[in-house]
Amino acid sequence: xxxxxxxxxxxxxxxxxxxxxxxxxxxxxxxxxxxxxxxxxxxxxxxxxxxxxxxxxxxxxxxxxxxxxxxxxxxxxxxxxxxxxxxxxxxxxxxxxxxxxxxxxxxxxxxxxxxxxxxxxxxxxxxxxxxxxxx
Amino acid sequence: xxxxxxxxxxxxxxxxxxxxxxxxxxxxxxxxxxxxxxxxxxxxxxxxxxxxxxxxxxxxxxxxxxxxxxxxxxxxxxxxxxxxxxxxxxxxxxxxxxxxxxxxxxxxxxxxxxxxxxxxxxxxxxxxxxxxxxx
Numbered sequence: 120x121x122x123x124x125x126x127x128x129x130x131x132x133x134x135x136x137x138x139x140x141x142x143x144x145x146x147x148x149x150x151x152x153x154x155x156x157x158x159x160x161x162x163x164x165x166x167x168x169x170x171x172x173x174x175x176x177x178x179x180x181x182x183x184x185x186x187x188x189x190x191x192x193x194x195x196x197x198x199x200x201x202x203x204x205x206x207x208x209x210x211x212x213x214x215x216x217x218x219x220x221x222x223x224x225x226x227x228x229x230x231x232x233x234x235x236x237x238x239x240x241x242x243x244x245x246x247x248x249x250x251x252x253x254x
Numbered sequence: 255x256x257x258x259x260x261x262x263x264x265x266x267x268x269x270x271x272x273x274x275x276x277x278x279x280x281x282x283x284x285x286x287x288x289x290x291x292x293x294x295x296x297x298x299x300x301x302x303x304x305x306x307x308x309x310x311x312x313x314x315x316x317x318x319x320x321x322x323x324x325x326x327x328x329x330x331x332x333x334x335x336x337x338x339x340x341x342x343x344x345x346x347x348x349x350x351x352x353x354x355x356x357x358x359x360x361x362x363x364x365x366x367x368x369x370x371x372x373x374x375x376x377x378x379x380x381x382x383x384x385x386x387x388x389x
Contacts, residue, residue: 123382123383135366136385137374137385137386138384138385139376139383139384150285150299152296152299159289159293159294159295160294161287161289161296161343161352164285164287164345164350176378176383206375208372208373208376209372209374209376209385210298210299210372211364211365211366211371211373215371215372217296217372230346233346236345236346236350237343237350238343238346239272239343239344240342240343241274241311241342241343241351243312246258247258248258248259248274248311249273249274250274250344253343
């Protein structure tokens with residue numbers, strides 16, 4: 120796979136230009152934020168290395184880098200919850216990617232068997248923090 | 255400030271319990287994803303250390319950790335774009351926080367003077383990637 124990213128060092132050009140030049144961190148990763156293309160719900164936050172990002176853009180399906188397994192990972196490969204990318208955006212300094220996706224099996228988005236990884240809200244009770252199930 | 259987070263090591267308990275036990279990375283940070291409470295639009299992706307997270311939950315305004323400046327940062331302190339947290343959620347393995355916020359000055363959310371940091375989409379043209387301004 121030929122690497123297709125540009126290399127832009129100038130901060131202004133990174134922010135205002137049209138060249139995709141992802142700012143991978145010292146582990147070679149950018150943050151990937153995945154939302155539902157229709158509802159806008161936040162589904163998951165994960166990571167991508169250069170290959171995962173390029174495969175996502177070329178195939179139109181979400182590819183990630185698993186930090187725990189240290190391997191590439193086609194989201195939904197085992198669960199069937201494949202994500203088709205409707206739109207990809209990136210942020211000002213090019214270190215975070217936003218994927219708006221259409222899911223083939225929404226109920227298995229989280230490995231816990233939920234529609235989103237963000238199923239708990241943080242609440243404060245008597246000055247202490249607790250988690251409350253939102254769905 | 256007394257540290258108010260629990261320490262849960264068991265993966266199942268982290269995912270299914272009610273104890274807030276953030277999994278800070280080796281730099282002491284969790285990812286913070288900020289969306290508009292009403293439109294659901296993704297506004298920014300940033301980082302929080304333990305103090306930033308605790309201050310956010312206690313004050314109801316978005317506090318972050320600036321990696322470039324290596325300092326705590328009240329979002330909007332200089333721009334006026336203070337964010338009031340309507341709801342805070344966290345993900346299954348407790349290393350990402352989702353803030354739904356109401357902004358005091360929406361037009362200055364991004365330091366580039368935009369309503370969101372995600373103002374460019376990635377498009378493919380003749381097999382190459384380009385950035386296109388979405389707004």
